[in-house]
Amino acid sequence: MITNDNKINITINDKKICCNVGDKIIDVADDNGIEIPRFCYHKKLSTAASCRMCLVEIEGAPKLMPSCATQASDNMVVQTKSDKVVASQKAVMEFLLINHPLDCPICDQGGECSLQDNAFSYGKTDSIFKEDKLVNLSSDIGPLVATNFNRCIMCTRCVRFGEEISGHRELGGIGRANTIEISTYINKNVDSELSGNIIDLCPVGSLTSKPSQFQARAWEVIKKPAIMPFDCLGSNANLHIKNNKIIRVLPRENNDINEMWLSDRDRFGFLGQYSQDRLSNPIIKKDKSWHNTSWGDSLAKMAEKLKQAKSSNIGCLIGGNSSNEEIFLLSKIIRSFGCNNIDYRLLQKDFSDNTKQKNTNWLGLDLKQLEQCDSVIHVCSNLRKDVPMLNHRVFTAYKNGAKISSISNRLYDFNYPLVEQIGCKPSNTIFELKAILKEILKIKPQKIAINLDDIVSTKEHKNIALQLSTAQKSVVMLGIQAKLLPDYTAIKTLCDLISQASNSIFAIVPEYANSLGAKLYGAIPYYSDNLGKNSEQILKSNLDVLILYNFDSEYDINSDKIQKAASLAKFVIVINPYSSQIWQEYADLILPLATTFESSGSMVNCCNTLQKYQQNIKPYKYSQEGWRILLTLADKLSLDSFKYKSVPEIQNDLTDIQQKIILNNDTNNKDIKKIGIKNNVDDFEVINEFAIYQNHPMVRRSLALQKTNDAASYNKLIISLVDAKLLGIKRDEKISITTNNIDHTKIITSVQQSDSIPDSCIFLPNGAKYATINNNTTIRVKESI
Amino acid sequence: MKNKIKQLIKSFSLLELLQGMRFTGKNYFAKKITVFYPEEKTPQSNRFRGLHALRRYPNGEERCIACKLCEISCPAVAITIESHCRDDGSRRTSSYEIDLFKCIFCGICQDACPVDAIVETRVFEYCFDKNEDRTLNKAKLLSIGDKHEKQIAYDRASNMTNKRGDREF
Ligand code: SF4
Ligand code: SF4
Ligand code: SF4
Ligand code: FES
Numbered sequence: 038m039i040t041n042d043n044k045i046n047i048t049i050n051d052k053k054i055c056c057n058v059g060d061k062i063i064d065v066a067d068d069n070g071i072e073i074p075r076f077c078y079h080k081k082l083s084t085a086a087s088c089r090m091c092l093v094e095i096e097g098a099p100k101l102m103p104s105c106a107t108q109a110s111d112n113m114v115v116q117t118k119s120d121k122v123v124a125s126q127k128a129v130m131e132f133l134l135i136n137h138p139l140d141c142p143i144c145d146q147g148g149e150c151s152l153q154d155n156a157f158s159y160g161k162t163d164s165i166f167k168e169d170k171l172v173n174l175s176s177d178i179g180p181l182v183a184t185n186f187n188r189c190i191m192c193t194r195c196v197r198f199g200e201e202i203s204g205h206r207e208l209g210g211i212g213r214a215n216t217i218e219i220s221t222y223i224n225k226n227v228d229s230e231l232s233g234n235i236i237d238l239c240p241v242g243s244l245t246s247k248p249s250q251f252q253a254r255a256w257e258v259i260k261k262p263a264i265m266p267f268d269c270l271g272s273n274a275n276l277h278i279k280n281n282k283i284i285r286v287l288p289r290e291n292n293d294i295n296e297m298w299l300s301d302r303d304r305f306g307f308l309g310q311y312s313q314d315r316l317s318n319p320i321i322k323k324d325k326s327w328h329n330t331s332w333g334d335s336l337a338k339m340a341e342k343l344k345q346a347k348s349s350n351i352g353c354l355i356g357g358n359s360s361n362e363e364i365f366l367l368s369k370i371i372r373s374f375g376c377n378n379i380d381y382r383l384l385q386k387d388f389s390d391n392t393k394q395k396n397t398n399w400l401g402l403d404l405k406q407l408e409q410c411d412s413v414i415h416v417c418s419n420l421r422k423d424v425p426m427l428n429h430r431v432f433t434a435y436k437n438g439a440k441i442s443s444i445s446n447r448l449y450d451f452n453y454p455l456v457e458q459i460g461c462k463p464s465n466t467i468f469e470l471k472a473i474l475k476e477i478l479k480i481k482p483q484k485i486a487i488n489l490d491d492i493v494s495t496k497e498h499k500n501i502a503l504q505l506s507t508a509q510k511s512v513v514m515l516g517i518q519a520k521l522l523p524d525y526t527a528i529k530t531l532c533d534l535i536s537q538a539s540n541s542i543f544a545i546v547p548e549y550a551n552s553l554g555a556k557l558y559g560a561i562p563y564y565s566d567n568l569g570k571n572s573e574q575i576l577k578s579n580l581d582v583l584i585l586y587n588f589d590s591e592y593d594i595n596s597d598k599i600q601k602a603a604s605l606a607k608f609v610i611v612i613n614p615y616s617s618q619i620w621q622e623y624a625d626l627i628l629p630l631a632t633t634f635e636s637s638g639s640m641v642n643c644c645n646t647l648q649k650y651q652q653n654i655k656p657y658k659y660s661q662e663g664w665r666i667l668l669t670l671a672d673k674l675s676l677d678s679f680k681y682k683s684v685p686e687i688q689n690d691l692t693d694i695q696q697k698i699i700l701n702n703d704t705n706n707k708d709i710k711k712i713g714i715k716n717n718v719d720d721f722e723v724i725n726e727f728a729i730y731q732n733h734p735m736v737r738r739s740l741a742l743q744k745t746n747d748a749a750s751y752n753k754l755i756i757s758l759v760d761a762k763l764l765g766i767k768r769d770e771k772i773s774i775t776t777n778n779i780d781h782t783k784i785i786t787s788v789q790q791s792d793s794i795p796d797s798c799i800f801l802p803n804g805a806k807y808a809t810i811n812n813n814t815t816i817r818v819k820e821s822i
Numbered sequence: 823m824k825n826k827i828k829q830l831i832k833s834f835s836l837l838e839l840l841q842g843m844r845f846t847g848k849n850y851f852a853k854k855i856t857v858f859y860p861e862e863k864t865p866q867s868n869r870f871r872g873l874h875a876l877r878r879y880p881n882g883e884e885r886c887i888a889c890k891l892c893e894i895s896c897p898a899v900a901i902t903i904e905s906h907c908r909d910d911g912s913r914r915t916s917s918y919e920i921d922l923f924k925c926i927f928c929g930i931c932q933d934a935c936p937v938d939a940i941v942e943t944r945v946f947e948y949c950f951d952k953n954e955d956r957t958l959n960k961a962k963l964l965s966i967g968d969k970h971e972k973q974i975a976y977d978r979a980s981n982m983t984n985k986r987g988d989r990e991f
Contacts, residue, residue, distance in 0.1 A: 141934045143913045144890030251905050254890050409902045 038507050045111040050118060052431050062104035062115055062459070063091055073117055074126065074155045076133075076240050077192035078105035081297060082806035083202055087195050089153065091130050094119045101125055123159075130160035136171045136215075138187045141501035145183075146242030149256035152190065163776035173218050178208075179226035180744035181233055181301055183250050188217050189243040198251035201300065203231040204452030206392050219243070228746050229452075230425040231728065233304040237287060238298075248305055248741040249285040258284055262641060263304040264357050264650040266633040266735045268293060268424045269547040271642035272303045276634065281654050283634060291403065294642070300425035301745070302729065302736055307634065309738030314616045316659035332669070334687070335626055340673035343374065346581035352606070353379040354572055356588030357549025358733055360638030361647075361689045363663035364551070365694075366679070367586060368559030369669060377562050377569025382553040384548075384595040384727075387525040388571045390704065397556040398545040399700045400427075400643040402512070406434045408433045410542070412508030413502060415443040416532055417466065418516020421451055422729035422747065424546060428436060428452070431514075441499045441506070444469050445518065446724045447800065448793040456504055457497045462722050462795045463522050470531040476502030479537045480691065484532060502539070506703050517548040521725045530704045543702045546643060548727060553641040557692065557698055565603035578607040586817040587612065587630060587663070589734045614660065615734055632735060636662035637684045639691065644711070645700055649688065721760075721796045726751075753789040761790040852892050860947075869879060869975040871929040872946040874958060875967035877939055877974060884964065886941035888915040890932035892940050900924035901931060918960040922950075943970045 044059040046103035049071055051693035055073060056065045064080065066073050076088035086106035093104045096114035101122060104115070134156065141147045167387065173186040191210065196219070198204045207227045211220045226781070227235075236246050258277035265272040265286075266285035277285045286307055291589065295303075317739060319335040321326045324650035330338075355370050357366060370374040371379050382388070407430045420428040421807060428451075435441055435453040442449065448460040459471050471487075478485065480502055505511050513536040519528050529545070547553055559574075562569030572580060576598045583606035590599055603609045611624040614632045621627075635656040639649040656662065671679035681687045730736055730748040742748055756766065768790060794800055832838070835917050857864055888905035900921045908914040932939045943966065950956055958966075967974065 142891065143887050147889070251907045253889065253905075254894070256894060257890070 045109060047109045047111070047113040047115065049115045049653065053295060053822075056109055056111075058763050060109050062093060062102075062113075064467060065109055066104065066115075066117065071117060073104050074151075074159050075105060076151060076155075076190055079194055079196060079197075079238060082194060082238075083196045085197065088133075088190065090126065090133075090159075092122060092125050092129075093109070100135040106234070121354065121503075126159040126436070127161045129561070130156055131166070133190050134160070134164060135166045136187075136326065138170065140185070140188060140242065141516045142184070143251075143496060143678040144188065144242035145245040146188075148240075150186075151240035156251070163467060171215060171536060175469050179228070179232070179746075180407050180741050181247055181305060182227060182236060183245045183247040185243055185245070187243075188241045190241055190382045191217055191219070192671055193219075194238040194240070194672050195244060198235055198238055198417070199229070202234070202429065203229040205229045207232070208235070226746055230301055230422055231298060231429070232286075233301045234298050235586060246304075248308055253279045253284045254320070258357045260287075260403060261653045262289055263653055265299070265647045266307070266550040266640065267302045267306045267736055268300070269550060269552060270298055270424055270426050270428075271550060271640055271648050272426055273648075274299055274303060274405065274638075276307070276653050278654060279453060282470050282655060283310060287382060293644075293646070295426050298426065298429065302425070302732075302742065305741050306733065306736040308351050308396065308738050308741055309733075309735035310632055312615065312735075312738035314738070315373065315614060315657050316660060319628050319659070321624075322625045327627075329606070332628075332666075334657070335628060336666070336670050338801065339626060339628075339670060340609055342582050342610075343674065346374075348374040348376045349378070350579070350581040351378060351584075351603075352377045352570065352575040352578065352580045352582070352588065353584040354383060354575060354588070354594070355379065355381050355555070355586040356498045356559075356593060356634070357552050357554075357555050359439075359551060359560075359587045359663065360633070360636065360640060361551065361554040361558050361691050362638045363587070363667065364555050364685065365558040365691060366664060366667035366671070367584075369678070370411075370671055371584075372565065372672070373674070373678075375567075376565050377565060378575055379560055379563055379569065380572035381549070381560040381576060381762070382520070383571065383572050383588060385525065387527075388521045388573060391525040392527065397698060397700050398547065398551060398702050399553055399645050400546065401542050401544040401700075401702050403500050404430045406510075407431065407512065407544075408437065410434055410508070410510040411437075411511050412504050412511035412512050413439060413441045414505060414511070414513045414535075414541075415441070415445065415451075416470070416513065417445050417519035417522065417528065418514060418546065419445065419447070419518060420514070422514055422544070423517050423727065424643075425729075427546065440504045442504060443708075444473075444501075445516070446497065446522075446795065446798070447726075453758050458499050459497055460793070460795050462798055463524070463724060464722060465795075466522065467524055467527050467531065469498070470528065470535065471507075472498040473501050474531060474535050474538060477506055477535060480506045481540075483538060485538065487534070488732050494583075499815075500776050505535070505539040505541055508541075511539060512544050513539075513541050513663065514544040514546060517727050520548050521727070526704075533702065533704045543566040549643075549734070551640040553643065553645060555640075557641060557695055576602040578602075578605075581608065582606070583609045585609065585613070585620075587614070587734075589613070589737065592731050593734065612663070612666065613734075614657075615738070628666060629658070629664045630666070631656035631660045635660070636664070637660075639684075639688060641695070645695075647692065647695060651663055661742045681708050693791075721756075724794070724798050726800070748809045750789075754793050755794050757790045757794045757796050758790050758792050759796050760799075760816075766790075855917075868980050869929075870944045870977075871927045871932075871942040872944050873922075873942070873948055873966060874925075874931075874963060875941055875943050875970060875974065876918065876960065876963040877941060877967045877971065878964065885937045886915055886916070886918065886935075887937060887939070888913050890937050891934040891935060891936065895923075895934040897928060897930060898926045900925045900926075916961060920958045920963070921956060922956045925970060932985050940965070941974055941978070943974055944969065968976070 044055050045058055046055055049066055054065060054069055058116050063073050063078055066636050073091050075091040077085045078091060084106050086103045091104045094103035094116040095102050175184045175186050178184055184595040196210060198209050207229055208219055211218050224524060235244050258279050259278055260275045261277045263274050265274050273291040275288050275289045275291040286304050288295060288297050290297045319332055321330045351374060355367060368379050413431055432453055440456045441453060443455050444459040446463050448458060459469055469490055471492045473491045473493050476496050476499045513532050515532050518610045520527055533543050562571050590596055600619055609624045610626045611620045612628045612630050614630045634653050638768060639647055639654045641647050728751040730742045736742060879885055887922045890903050893901040893903045903915050904917045906916040929942050932942055
């Protein structure tokens with residue numbers, strides 16, 4: 038009997054259940070607490086129905102049916118424990134164990150292995166198999182995943198993951214029947230930025246985590262919930278902790294954010310927590326040498342210096358990966374001196390949208406909506422590597438039929454086909470966007486305040502315009518690489534105009550884990566009515582006190598500029614988890630900060646979701662949680678509006694602020710001035726990048742991630758094939774580069790040639806190690822002002 | 823009256839004393855069962871559960887594969903193991919400790935071990951004069967194993983042939 042709303046009734050093990058038409062029997066059983074053993078079925082993957090462990094008896098059916106591939110129909114009567122089913126389960130288990138090694142004692146899966154569990158619950162105690170077992174050789178598939186294909190039960194979950202989720206088929210089954218093997222075809226690495234997920238998917242110990250190999254058993258670890266601070270999504274995860282040490286990180290299901298996946302950066306980034314260069318003690322410089330000091334003394338010293346300083350001569354730079362509480366307290370302390378010189382945009386070059394704009398940029402839509410849109414344009418975005426789990430949503434949209442295009446300064450590799458991919462010089466980005474705007478206006482005529490008469494558009498621009506204007510729901514997505522361009526504001530304004538003209542949603546991807554929090558809670562110079570100095574100006578001015586909070590002296594900021602600024606400032610205070618040579622040389626006071634996993638706090642992700650997290654492990658040696666340091670400092674400064682005693686008390690105030698601020702991506706200032714570099718024929722343009730495994734101090738120190746191909750390819754200077762030929766530069770040759778704003782000659786170790794770079798551009802990795810040598814090949818580059 | 827006379831005769835004839843003397847006399851000349859420890863020792867079962875040892879294979883490789891089954895099965899939580907991946911890629915312990923003050927010598931660890939690595943030997947005569955000495959670390963356990971390997975191997979082998987153990991009582 039069909040009841041209302043497509044509901045049907047079925048009976049499983051004499052239990053009457055109401056479910057939806059089209060539900061699989063295995064899902065219905067799961068929802069109702071009836072256990073059906075399985076290996077190959079996974080709710081987020083397509084059905085393979087290959088392992089035969091989930092067979093059930095259905096009344097009227099001649100044979101047992103796989104419950105993972107059979108849809109429930111009305112009045113179906115299912116038995117999961119009948120004699121026939123039990124006999125079949127025993128047979129399947131015996132069959133699976135025929136070639137399975139007796140590896141449990143040395144297998145990392147032991148204790149959380151489906152095969153162990155199912156063998157124990159449903160298997161036979163003996164086997165009639167006496168012949169030799171098959172041996173499958175394991176292969177080295179990279180620094181993240183350890184393989185032992187002897188244990189593989191050919192469920193093909195890992196293969197299906199590659200095809201359906203990461204969009205990059207890297208593993209496949211080779212051979213047939215009893216000689217089938219899981220393999221990467223030719224011995225090569227698995228390079229996907231989501232590869233770590235196959236560790237969770239593999240029901241056996243065939244694919245396990247390499248960095249945590251053999252370190253702990255499943256029963257030894259305590260699982261604690263955490264928020265991953267490595268990108269703007271704030272993926273939810275569980276830390277597996279043994280003796281106050283994080284052993285591994287596993288995803289925690291949250292369908293609004295990361296579903297049940299984690300990017301490799303989130304999964305293995307924590308390894309940087311245990312890097313050798315953690316700061317352990319507060320230290321102070323006296324007569325050019327460093328001395329240990331106490332927290333009380335060092336904060337008193339800091340308070341004294343702050344009180345002595347002229348208020349306009351205090352400057353503060355804060356890393357965008359800090360928690361809301363740290364940002365809120367630090368900016369409140371700085372503002373209590375009547376000073377607004379605080380900024381988190383350490384690598385941004387263009388601040389012309391700085392003008393009292395209260396808007397806070399965000400993604401503009403939630404992830405479920407993103408999955409449903411049917412057209413996406415990436416602008417200056419390498420989304421696949423920038424925010425892997427966000428790209429996964431775009432990939433889902435693509436699978437639902439969305440069309441996707443990209444405009445960027447490097448031709449990035451996406452895991453879905455693009456309608457159009459435009460690669461242009463940084464200085465030409467504006468023209469490309471204007472050309473698209475022009476084409477859109479041809480399709481949808483409307484009034485717009487800018488002059489597009491001299492813009493020449495081509496077929497590509499037309500296609501993109503068509504793609505945007507014909508879509509029901511389209512998104513213009515401004516990526517994080519745009520923040521590094523000298524024309525950022527102009528590009529942003531153009532994207533806004535394009536999205537308005539084509540009736541699309543304008544999405545801005547935040548560059549740091551807590552960019553939103555930084556803007557909401559005051560780490561920007563235009564937070565109050567008096568405009569303060571932005572990071573560029575702070576770096577150029579002569580300061581009394583310079584506070585550098587939670588970022589590295591390389592990669593996170595231009596290391597030359599920070600050296601100069603620190604040597605100019607009278608007193609430099611560094612509060613950071615990690616030490617560095619530049620800090621040691623130029624700072625006067627260094628305070629050890631606890632990392633995100635060692636502190637409590639909250640962050641706001643790109644969808645404006647405030648996510649709170651708890652302290653999961655004790656801080657390293659004498660380092661302290663940021664909010665404690667800042668509250669003690671406020672106490673030493675005898676500031677009276679800091680009556681907080683705990684994180685929840687601070688968070689009460691934060692929620693109020695968050696609710697008051699309206700998020701939108703509108704650009705107020707609609708005139709587009711080109712403020713970037715002029716096109717000089719002789720000069721090369723520099724392309725910088727937020728790179729996947731360099732974007733966070735902890736990720737940078739995660740050795741396993743640094744061994745991946747993604748990290749290795751980043752450390753090279755790249756120039757186009759044409760230029761390489763013209764200049765006669767060979768692969769891996771050392772060349773010197775002169776830049777206009779840095780006096781010394783830089784040299785980078787090796788050069789790579791690629792057609793992903795536009796002509797007369799060079800890709801210069803941000804913060805790469807330079808040394809001075811004499812060389813005949815010189816490239817003159819003009820870096821942005 | 824009758825009872826009183828009976829009692830008088832009994833006490834004057836020292837009958838109870840003689841009965842006692844008879845028992846003493848009998849045992850005085852009987853074969854003694856006292857063991858003069860430490861000059862003499864009682865016989866031991868091949869399943870005797872004394873001091874722990876970690877064994878090696880004949881080629882010198884340690885047997886223990888850091889599976890941690892002994893650790894989890896120990897009812898007194900006396901075993902602490904840290905494991906790692908050795909340079910040759912094999913799974914090994916980086917530290918293995920047994921706290922002898924916690925251990926109740928139940929022998930469950932040796933039953934749990936899939937490779938006969940942790941065993942309890944026949945050694946029961948030991949003492950510590952420092953508190954730290956109560957924990958047996960990996961080096962100590964291996965050296966005990968090396969010292970008694972012959973006996974350990976013999977005991978395991980004889981235990982295999984005669985499952986109930988050939989008790990020598
Ligand atoms: S995969 Fe499971 S059953 Fe196989 S050796 Fe590992 S723990 Fe044992
Ligand atoms: S490696 Fe694991 S996930 Fe892949 S087919 Fe084998 S058992 Fe399944
Ligand atoms: S002694 Fe045996 S049971 Fe204990 S960890 Fe080593 S191999 Fe496993
Ligand atoms: S789970 Fe149904 S056949 Fe494998």
